[in-house]
Amino acid sequence: MSSSDTKPDMLSTHDGEPLKKSLGRALRRQKIRALLLIAPLLAFVILGFLMPIGSMLTRSIDNEVVEEIMPQTVAALESWDVDSTELPPEETFRALVADLQVAAENRTALTFARRMNYELAGFTTMVRRAQRLVRRIDLETDGPFRDMMIESHEGWGELETWRALKAYSSSPTIGYYLSAVDRTMVSGHIEPLPDDRSIHLMLFWRTAWMSGLICFLGLVLGYPIAFLLANVKERYANLLLIMVLLPFWTSLLVRTSSWKVLLQEQGVINQTLVWIGLVADDNRLTMINNKFGVIVAMTQILLPFMILPLYSVMKTIPPSYVRAAKSLGANDWTAFWRVYFPQSIPGIGAGAILVFIMAVGYYITPELVGGPSGMFISNRIAHQWYVSGNWGLVGALGTILLVAVLVLYWVYDRVVGIDNVKLG
Amino acid sequence: MKLKTTMMGAAGVLALTAGGAFAQDMANEMTIVSWGGAYQQSQINAYHEPYQEMHPEVQIITDESSADAVARMRAMFEANNVTWDLVDVVASDAMRLCDEGLAMPIDADEVLAEAPDGTSASEDFGDMIVSECFIPQIVYSTTFGYRTDMVPEGAEAPTDACAVFDLETYPGRRALERRPIGNMEWALLCDGVAIEDVYDMLETDEGVERAFAMLDTIKDETIWWTAGAETPQLLADGEVFMGSTYNGRLFSAIAEQDQPIGMAWGYQMFDLDGWVIPEGLPEDHLARVLDYLYFATDTQRLADQAAYISYGPARTSSAPLVGDHAELGIPMGPHMPTAPDNLEGAFLFNYTWWADYRDEMDARFQAWLAQ
Numbered sequence: 195m196s197s198s199d200t201k202p203d204m205l206s207t208h209d210g211e212p213l214k215k216s217l218g219r220a221l222r223r224q225k226i227r228a229l230l231l232i233a234p235l236l237a238f239v240i241l242g243f244l245m246p247i248g249s250m251l252t253r254s255i256d257n258e259v260v261e262e263i264m265p266q267t268v269a270a271l272e273s274w275d276v277d278s279t280e281l282p283p284e285e286t287f288r289a290l291v292a293d294l295q296v297a298a299e300n301r302t303a304l305t306f307a308r309r310m311n312y313e314l315a316g317f318t319t320m321v322r323r324a325q326r327l328v329r330r331i332d333l334e335t336d337g338p339f340r341d342m343m344i345e346s347h348e349g350w351g352e353l354e355t356w357r358a359l360k361a362y363s364s365s366p367t368i369g370y371y372l373s374a375v376d377r378t379m380v381s382g383h384i385e386p387l388p389d390d391r392s393i394h395l396m397l398f399w400r401t402a403w404m405s406g407l408i409c410f411l412g413l414v415l416g417y418p419i420a421f422l423l424a425n426v427k428e429r430y431a432n433l434l435l436i437m438v439l440l441p442f443w444t445s446l447l448v449r450t451s452s453w454k455v456l457l458q459e460q461g462v463i464n465q466t467l468v469w470i471g472l473v474a475d476d477n478r479l480t481m482i483n484n485k486f487g488v489i490v491a492m493t494q495i496l497l498p499f500m501i502l503p504l505y506s507v508m509k510t511i512p513p514s515y516v517r518a519a520k521s522l523g524a525n526d527w528t529a530f531w532r533v534y535f536p537q538s539i540p541g542i543g544a545g546a547i548l549v550f551i552m553a554v555g556y557y558i559t560p561e562l563v564g565g566p567s568g569m570f571i572s573n574r575i576a577h578q579w580y581v582s583g584n585w586g587l588v589g590a591l592g593t594i595l596l597v598a599v600l601v602l603y604w605v606y607d608r609v610v611g612i613d614n615v616k617l618g
Numbered sequence: 619m620k621l622k623t624t625m626m627g628a629a630g631v632l633a634l635t636a637g638g639a640f641a642q643d644m645a646n647e648m649t650i651v652s653w654g655g656a657y658q659q660s661q662i663n664a665y666h667e668p669y670q671e672m673h674p675e676v677q678i679i680t681d682e683s684s685a686d687a688v689a690r691m692r693a694m695f696e697a698n699n700v701t702w703d704l705v706d707v708v709a710s711d712a713m714r715l716c717d718e719g720l721a722m723p724i725d726a727d728e729v730l731a732e733a734p735d736g737t738s739a740s741e742d743f744g745d746m747i748v749s750e751c752f753i754p755q756i757v758y759s760t761t762f763g764y765r766t767d768m769v770p771e772g773a774e775a776p777t778d779a780c781a782v783f784d785l786e787t788y789p790g791r792r793a794l795e796r797r798p799i800g801n802m803e804w805a806l807l808c809d810g811v812a813i814e815d816v817y818d819m820l821e822t823d824e825g826v827e828r829a830f831a832m833l834d835t836i837k838d839e840t841i842w843w844t845a846g847a848e849t850p851q852l853l854a855d856g857e858v859f860m861g862s863t864y865n866g867r868l869f870s871a872i873a874e875q876d877q878p879i880g881m882a883w884g885y886q887m888f889d890l891d892g893w894v895i896p897e898g899l900p901e902d903h904l905a906r907v908l909d910y911l912y913f914a915t916d917t918q919r920l921a922d923q924a925a926y927i928s929y930g931p932a933r934t935s936s937a938p939l940v941g942d943h944a945e946l947g948i949p950m951g952p953h954m955p956t957a958p959d960n961l962e963g964a965f966l967f968n969y970t971w972w973a974d975y976r977d978e979m980d981a982r983f984q985a986w987l988a989q
Contacts, residue, residue, distance in 0.1 A: 300719075301717075301718075301719035302719065304717030304718060305717075305718050305719070307717075308714075308717070308718070311974065311977055312977050315974055315975045315977065315978035315979075316974045316975070317974070318717075318970075318973045318974045319970060319973070319974045322717075322970070389985075390826075390982050390985055390986065391978070391981045391982050391985055392985060393981060393984055393985040393988055396985075396988065397988065458855070458857060459791070459857055460855050460856050460857055483841055483842075561844075565841065565842060566796065566842055566984075566987035566988050567987075567988065569987075569988055574984070577984070579689060580686045580689045581689075581797075581980070582976070582977055582980060583688060583689055583692060583714075584977070585692075
């Protein structure tokens, strides 16, 4: 059968199939083949990158633990107003006892307590005592439960407890994001945490400005080196490049530790200064466990990430342009500033964004040479994961960091244009 | 359960003669998690090797993840892939794991050996069993060491924790742990608060502020550590004059490495360390772990461990058996945190209080530090 029966003007292959369809099939086959080729990488990206990020995002709002463990209490609290100056009614306490009886049986009561204890100190003991009590209570014959609970721990008789419980019972919750920006809703309304407990915003800000400074210092130090690399004879350039790459290949941990050796009070630099007589023995310089140590160490460690993109861009700038500028009467500075420098901007862009984004997420170096005053937000995130186990907050802090970097990238694209960034 | 008791008892006796009579019901591989370093080595010497001598078919895999055992066990249970058989943790972590249902509750009298004189295990361990999942091994303390050669002329050597706040008599840098536990207590104790009032006081804002005010006086001179090995290193380098760490670390710096370091025992803070069994082990693994535990926590084994490290055995009946250091030959008794001479002002940190206030205090402490 021929396709010309229906659509005479349609192109077809020799066996009568419409050309469009045949072409489409061939292309599809090609696409599948291409897809199969990248399948391992795709699977890796999905498993190793997108899924963890997805799980981080869900964790940062997931609060099902409260409703799962205390379903009756959460339901009973729905009709209670957070601004009320009266405790919830007896039925709520009854629901609490019923929930805790089940939770004590399943050994989940303390998981609930841990969740609440992140927001309001003292919940662990309240639940532990209540748990001991409810094991002896008969739901049918005993009561009133309110008095029994308050007798087990006075916390159950405090409005703050119930307000916090109501505020943090819903899932999804914004509770973790609130803590991530030093806010709380334990009173049922969003309000700032007291100053002596606010730490995250300060750390976000510190991470940002210190990364910016490190990035800037890297540029100031890296630009001349990259320039030299791109413009000396190949023999020397190779030697120089090895000198840039050697530390780059050395383990991050080793480099950080050697900065420790150099900078500490009994370290190489201080010893030398004391020996020369520039510094008194009992008044050695403090160069480690503070911001200074972090800035010095991180600038050195991240320097190759600045130099390499700069170098690869500078390598492509034809030396004839500068010569031409000079032959037309420009002095050295003008030739550099008006002709050479503008052409190196894509390298600066690439180096700066690379170094800044890497610095924002740095963990090991601030941890080892930073001390408390040089701590970055990532150190706090790690601390929350390891020590407090507050994974929801970890997710929220991580998400904020991720979004901040993406926003920065977007602004950068707007201002500089991402097409102007070249890695080589 | 009664049957198990007899079986366990029989296994203990038989093991000495027949060597693993019930081996066919038990896994031959066991992953034991501990703290690494000298401490884990002392366990290998005192527990693992003698046990493996009796049961040559058993392979013990050692892991050094105790410092973040809670975070890792949470992750393992979440992923439903628990690869550990026995975990060495501090008491507060044991309580957390038990609370969250990640560790298995244990009846000490059913699972553990009696003392040689017939005292039941629960009585022999006494108050050390702070959680139903916790099998105590040792009492250790966080205490202070100082550089003997940096004590200013004319001043007496420090004898207690409060010297750390006395910059006038003892100038120089200090090393303190980067967490509120211990530091808050010392700050108040050295400011003249009685130990029985410390925790009530820390529940109030004034109390916390008072503690921070005390810590403020030395904040600029303090290096904050996170790993127990840092203080001995800082002391050895002469980076600090005085610092807190676990007493066993100081002992090994002093006795084994011959560093010019002295101990200031006063106001040492006791803590307990012991085993927990992850919840829901396969039967054969559990049987092996219980068999091992019965052996490794008996009176003699706990006393043996003290020949390798200066931590006090958790059983009352082990104390008289503590002998000399296995290699140095020095008597270990006086180096134990529980030795009568070292007890001046010693206190046990309040687990339940810290369980409640840990998160809040930690936020405050870290905020104070970062200022």
